[in-house]
Each structure stands twice: as C-alpha cells, then as structure tokens.
Amino acid sequence: MSTLFISDLHLEQSRPQVTKAFLRFLFNQAAHADALYILGDLFEAWIGDDDDSEYLQHIKEALLRYSESGVPTYFIHGNRDFLVGEKFAEETGIVLLQESTVVNLYDEPVLLMHGDTLCTRDVEYLAFREQVRSQQWQDQMLQQPLAVRRQLAEKLRAESRSMGSMKAEDIMDVTPEQVVSVMEQDKVQKLIHGHTHRPNRHDLTVNNQPGERIVLGDWEETGWYLSVKPDHWDLVSFPIPPTK
Ligand code: OKV
Ligand code: MN
Secondary structure, three states, rough: OOOEEEEOOEEEOOHHHHHHHHHHHHHOOOOOEEEEEEEOOOOOOOOOOOOOOOHHHHHHHHHHHHHOOOEEEEEEHHHHHOOOHHHHHHHOOOOOOEEEEEEOOOOOEEEEOOOHHHHOOOHHHHHHHHHHHHHHHHHHHHHOOOHHHHHHHHHHHHHHHHHHHHOOOOOOOOHHHHHHHHHHHOOOOOOEOOOOOOOOEEEEEOOOOEEEEEOOOOOOOEEEEEEEOOOHHHHHHEEOOOOO
C-alpha cells in the first residue's frame, strides 16, 4: 500500500540511462503502487502530441502498459512539457491534472504542483510562463510544422541555459512566503512539488500548525521518488547506472 511521486526526469533520447531507469522503475518499484503521480518535466521538451519519434512511441507504449496493469497514473505539466495534451493522455492511459491539485492521500489532503509557480522572485520567468501557457500561444505553436517547433524548443532551451546561469541561486528557488500562502489558500499541511532540483523535506508552520513541504529530485546519476504510506512518508534515492 503506497502512492508514489516523481518529477524532473527530463527524458530525452540522448539520456538512455535515465530512460532505462524510468522504465525499470515503472515495472519494479512502482509495479504495485496504489497510484503514481508524475509532477512535471517527465520530458526534457515536448513539442506536441503529434511528435511521432520512435523514442517517444516506445515510452508511450510503456506508460500505457503500466497504466493498464491497473495503477492509476496522473500527470501535472512542468515548464518543459507544458504542451502535453489530451492525445498523449489517451495514448498512455494517464490522467492530466490541473497545475495545482489537492488529492486525498489516505485521509489527508495534500497539495501537488510542479513547483515553478512557487518561484515568484523570478518575475521574468513567470511572464514567459504566462505567455506560453496562453491558449492563443499554444494554438499558434501547434499549427507550426514539427521541424519549426523542434527548432524553437532548441532556441528556448539555449536561452534558458544562458539565463539560468546568470540568475542568483535564491531567485531560482521557491519563495517561502508563497509556499505558506498556497498551503493556507488550499488548507493543507502537506505540499509535494519538484522543479527546483533540490530534493529535501522541509518542516514549516502553516495554518498555525506543523506542516511539511517535500521537494522531489531530478533524475541524473541518482533517481528519486517519494513513497507515501498511511503513516510513513519516505523520500527515496537510488543510483542510476551509466550505460556503457
Ligand atoms: C524557461 C525561459 C525557457 C525566461 C518549448 C517545446 C515549444 C520545449 C519548450 C523548452 C525550454 C521552456 C519550454 C525556459 C524560461 C525560457 C526562455 C526564456 C524569460 C516548446 C518544448 F512550445 F516551443 F514548442 N521549452 N523551456 N525564459 O527551459 O523551461 O525565463 S524552459
Ligand atoms: Mn521544471
């Protein structure tokens, strides 16, 4: 009896070791979970559900086999894969959730999100996000040929790399006051998110009570998942072996 949470795998063809680790995770550790929640940035870049690459086909088939094995599987968009759509959901059996979702976990309300919206000091990013999350921008983007989208994705990734290296560390982390604010708004004592690549468990006071924020880790040389059982929360890490 356990519910599992992952995020920030940044899957792409050029990362076969992480891809392999994910597929092994699905059919081993996660095989008999009560549910699996993927909290964004499963993919390094998603250019539209019509991307028919062999690599993505393979992952979608695995996800469908997994969800059809009977584990309810949920997805919240990240900043890299915000273009994941209903076609992907149908092809994989995954249920897409709202960007901020409260779930009932063994009788406790828990707030789930990717985590980028908690980084409110990165005003530039939030403006960018608002633009690319708009229906108008997305419709226009999805009308472009795949090759054009692929190029734009490359350009945006390069931009984000050069901008990221310029920004102070604290700008790229969550704003503590924003964390308390969203947890009070949604009346929860627990929040699970990813995005910052700073896996950790943080105690805090919220709603005048003890609360906790769990940050999931990105998958690189190490993989991460949160396992939630009725009375036991465990942030687990495991090594990802290099592919020779
Ligand atoms: C974060 C910022 C990029 C600022 C776009 C398909 C699409 C991926 C993407 C990849 C890169 C965003 C989404 C990022 C912040 C930038 C640029 C400027 C101001 C597509 C797949 F839609 F074009 F097809 N990208 N990312 N910027 O790294 O999160 O903050 S990003
Ligand atoms: Mn992210």
